[in-house]
Amino acid sequence: MPDSNDKILQVASAVAASFVKNYKCSLHEATEFFYNNLVRDTSITKLIENAASEKQLSKNSTFKNFVKQHKKELYYKLRQYKGNDASKSGLMQALQLAQNDPSEASRQALLQSIAAFHVSSQERLAQNELFYRHLSQLMPDVHSIVDVGCGVQPLLFPQENFPAMEKYLALDKDKESIWLLDAVKNIFKDRYRWLFPKAWNIGEGWKDVCHEHGLADFDLALILKVVPVVKRTSPVLLEQLAAIPAKTIVISGVKESMVKKQDIERKERKAIDRFIKDSGRNAIAEFELDNEFFIIVR
Numbered sequence: 001m002p003d004s005n006d007k008i009l010q011v012a013s014a015v016a017a018s019f020v021k022n023y024k025c026s027l028h029e030a031t032e033f034f035y036n037n038l039v040r041d042t043s044i045t046k047l048i049e050n051a052a053s054e055k056q057l058s059k060n061s062t063f064k065n066f067v068k069q070h071k072k073e074l075y076y077k078l079r080q081y082k083g084n085d086a087s088k089s090g091l092m093q094a095l096q097l098a099q100n101d102p103s104e105a106s107r108q109a110l111l112q113s114i115a116a117f118h119v120s121s122q123e124r125l126a127q128n129e130l131f132y133r134h135l136s137q138l139m140p141d142v143h144s145i146v147d148v149g150c151g152v153q154p155l156l157f158p159q160e161n162f163p164a165m166e167k168y169l170a171l172d173k174d175k176e177s178i179w180l181l182d183a184v185k186n187i188f189k190d191r192y193r194w195l196f197p198k199a200w201n202i203g204e205g206w207k208d209v210c211h212e213h214g215l216a217d218f219d220l221a222l223i224l225k226v227v228p229v230v231k232r233t234s235p236v237l238l239e240q241l242a243a244i245p246a247k248t249i250v251i252s253g254v255k256e257s258m259v260k261k262q263d264i265e266r267k268e269r270k271a272i273d274r275f276i277k278d279s280g281r282n283a284i285a286e287f288e289l290d291n292e293f294f295i296i297v298r
């Protein structure tokens with residue numbers, strides 16, 4: 001006869017296995033999540049102990065609600081762009097190391113933990129070189145860039161491939177990402193002279209941003225993986241976003257969902273196409289990476 005703990009682990013494994021069929025999560029992480037939540041809930045552990053079989057347990061409404069609620073909780077946890085406390089503390093250590101030894105080797109190590117901390121950058125990390133090659137072919141002489149909803153991606157920008165670049169304005173409402181950009185810029189001042197991070201919300205508009213930098217408009221705007229997010233979370237801001245003062249815009253969307261094993265390219269394209277149409281601009285070209293498509297707009 002399995003003891004109570006074995007039974008709980010068995011149930012946690014079964015729930016985890018059904019979760020990972022549809023979501024991008026390791027079986028180990030999911031099992032640990034469900035197990036930790038099961039052992040914390042005495043009414044559920046009693047149900048598990050007294051259940052005659054897994055089949056009987058799976059029909060119990062209290063158990064069914066528990067599973068539904070916790071699958072949702074794990075889904076929302078996975079949907080966070082930024083890493084958990086463990087990856088945060090790894091990142092703080094890497095920052096400290098870079099502060100003590102501001103060499104190119106420690107900057108490269110730091111960039112790995114920074115990218116690992118933000119899912120959007122992590123997803124394209126392996127293809128960064130290709131991404132920036134496309135960008136430099138498109139705009140070899142770019143002087144000014146505004147990156148809206150930038151996350152931590154600006155830290156990975158290879159300025160050496162854009163010799164004319166003077167100003168790269170990195171805007172995001174997420175204060176932690178902006179804090180990180182500032183912290184890295186302060187350690188590697190010469191390397192990031194061109195980078196200007198700012199905590200800013202689309203709702204604040206463009207006037208102050210342009211005024212601060214003495215620019216009427218930017219050569220290039222990057223709106224990477226942002227249009228579908230804003231459409232979902234604050235659709236009223238899309239009009240303001242579309243008024244971005246830039247000669248050329250590169251807008252991206254993803255092909256596969258960040259969390260679900262689901263193809264969402266059609267849905268993302270629909271949102272972006274609508275955005276372009278409403279902005280009164282035209283799509284002039286496209287390129288793509290494994291899990292991201294980019295539309296160039298003028």
Ligand SMILES: C[S@@+](CC[C@H](N)C(=O)[O-])C[C@H]1O[C@@H](n2cnc3c(N)ncnc32)[C@H](O)[C@@H]1O
Nearest residue numbers: 120121149150151153172173174201202224225
């Ligand atoms: C999916 S992430 C993309 C990050 C980055 N562009 C990349 O592709 O690596 C979306 C980003 O948009 C930012 N964001 C969402 N709504 C925003 C708003 N209203 N104003 C400014 N930034 C916003 C989020 O904080 C987040 O960093």
